[in-house]
Amino acid sequence: MPVVGSSAYNTAGQITALVRSLLNDAAGNLFTDTVLLPYANSAYRKVQRAIGNAGGGAFIQDDALLVVTAVTAVDPSLQVSITDATAPPNQLPTDLLVPVKIWERPNLSTDDFAEMVDVSQHGGLPSREQDTTLSIWEWRADGLYFLGATQDTQIRLRYNKAYPDFTDDTSPVLIRNAQEAIAYATAALAGWARGSPLSERWDEAAADALEDLVSAAVRREQNSQRRRRPYSWRTGYTPF
Numbered sequence: 001m002p003v004v005g006s007s008a009y010n011t012a013g014q015i016t017a018l019v020r021s022l023l024n025d026a027a028g029n030l031f032t033d034t035v036l037l038p039y040a041n042s043a044y045r046k047v048q049r050a051i052g053n054a055g056g057g058a059f060i061q062d063d064a065l066l067v068v069t070a071v072t073a074v075d076p077s078l079q080v081s082i083t084d085a086t087a088p089p090n091q092l093p094t095d096l097l098v099p100v101k102i103w104e105r106p107n108l109s110t111d112d113f114a115e116m117v118d119v120s121q122h123g124g125l126p127s128r129e130q131d132t133t134l135s136i137w138e139w140r141a142d143g144l145y146f147l148g149a150t151q152d153t154q155i156r157l158r159y160n161k162a163y164p165d166f167t168d169d170t171s172p173v174l175i176r177n178a179q180e181a182i183a184y185a186t187a188a189l190a191g192w193a194r195g196s197p198l199s200e201r202w203d204e205a206a207a208d209a210l211e212d213l214v215s216a217a218v219r220r221e222q223n224s225q226r227r228r229r230p231y232s233w234r235t236g237y238t239p240f
Helices: 012-022 033-053 179-193 199-223
Strands: 060-068 080-082 096-106 136-140 143-146 153-161
Touching: 012 033, 012 179, 033 179, 033 199, 060 080, 060 096, 096 136, 179 199
Parallel strands: none
Antiparallel strands: 060 153, 080 143, 096 153, 136 143
């Protein structure tokens, strides 16, 4: 029996073809890919947000390695940051939405990474002199902020990411089995923009399809085995 090449991912062209059928324009006389792609991207982002908020692991990116340069002077008023404006190659990843965890080790070393403490929701960074390690971090104003360290430090970043927008009909849909949710939402947006009375029905169909995807993500999360971190997992740290 011949082996048939296949992929678990659909393409944007398959989504827009389904949308045209839903909108009774299978020939594409009105709803071309150029017309539909902005609506499809809006629907795609909506699906990503819903699944990501439900804990879907597909949006986790790990092992982004960046370097935080050493401070030139020990000063409790100093802070250092990594943002989109940081010089390459140490700027934030372009697909980053929000950081999840950060680990550190001396730059150019082969030491194990040590997990750092997130103080973003605990009053932010304190005022204290720099040490040889960063120890703590804060996420604010779309940037990572640190007190700094007296040596260059390599950090390992784990974060929630966004998938790139569709650019043409060959763009992959990087969410498995999401074609109906995206297509129905796209049809609702495109129909609504042209005053279609069916747009509300497609919006309801999109909500139902999205609920199925979210439910599947929640079930996977509930089935994941997790170990609770002991209270004293990092002794000796006093952020304030």
